[in-house]
Amino acid sequence: MxxxxxxxxxxxxxxxxxxxxxxxxxxxxxxxxxxxxxxxxxxxxxxxSALTTDGENAQNELKNYVDDIETEIRNELDAYEQSKIQEAKNKLNQEVEKVKDKINNDKENMIEEMKNSIKEKIEKDLNKEIEKLEKNYK
CATH class of the missing domain: 1.20.5 (Single alpha-helices involved in coiled-coils or other helix-helix interfaces)
Structure with a gap:
């Protein structure tokens, strides 16, 4: 067993x-x-995953869209700025021309007034000198 x-x-x-x-x-x-x-x-x-690629494509598409919009905005603002600058230059030139015209219109009067002032001064000085001469010989 x-x-x-x-x-x-x-x-x-x-x-x-x-x-x-x-x-x-x-x-x-x-x-x-x-x-x-x-x-x-x-x-x-x-x-x-394919989603990552789709996400990158979506980001690139959005970036390109934003870049295009930014370029469009800049171009429009540049054109606007140039037109406003040209308007300002034109106004400035108009003001200069107005002043020139006014000066040209008043030039003859100004010259006459100046000539008269000079003539009066010289006559006054002459009268003083004549008076001095008269006083010295009296």
């Missing part, structure tokens, strides 16, 4: 080892397959 119990014990031990290695192998195989399937998820998480 001792032999039988040793055989049974040995059989149980061998069966336990076999079943545990099968169970271990199955667990290991399960983990390997699970890890492989999980790596598929990583492929999707690490690759660039």
């Amino acid at each position: 001792k032999k039988l119990s040793k055989k049974i014990l040995l059989s149980i031990l061998i069966m336990s080892i076999v079943f545990s290695s099968v169970a271990f192998a199955q667990t290991s195989l399960f983990e390997t397959i699970k890890n492989h399937l999980t790596s598929i998820k990583n492929d999707y998480l690490t690759k660039e």
Whole structure:
């Protein structure tokens, strides 16, 4: 009986080892397959999605649109500024011409007034000198 119990014990031990290695192998195989399937998820998480490309395209389109609008606004404002500058120059030139015309119209009168002032001064000085002469010889 001792032999039988040793055989049974040995059989149980061998069966336990076999079943545990099968169970271990199955667990290991399960983990390997699970890890492989999980790596598929990583492929999707690490690759660039089409949305990223669409987002970049949308950003580029918006940037180009804003650049075009900015250029259009600048061109319109530059043209407006130049037209206003030209208007201001024209007004300035008109004012200068008005002053020139007025000076030209008044020039003869101004010259006459100045000549009269000079004549009066000289006559006054002459009269003083004549008076001095008269006083000295009286």
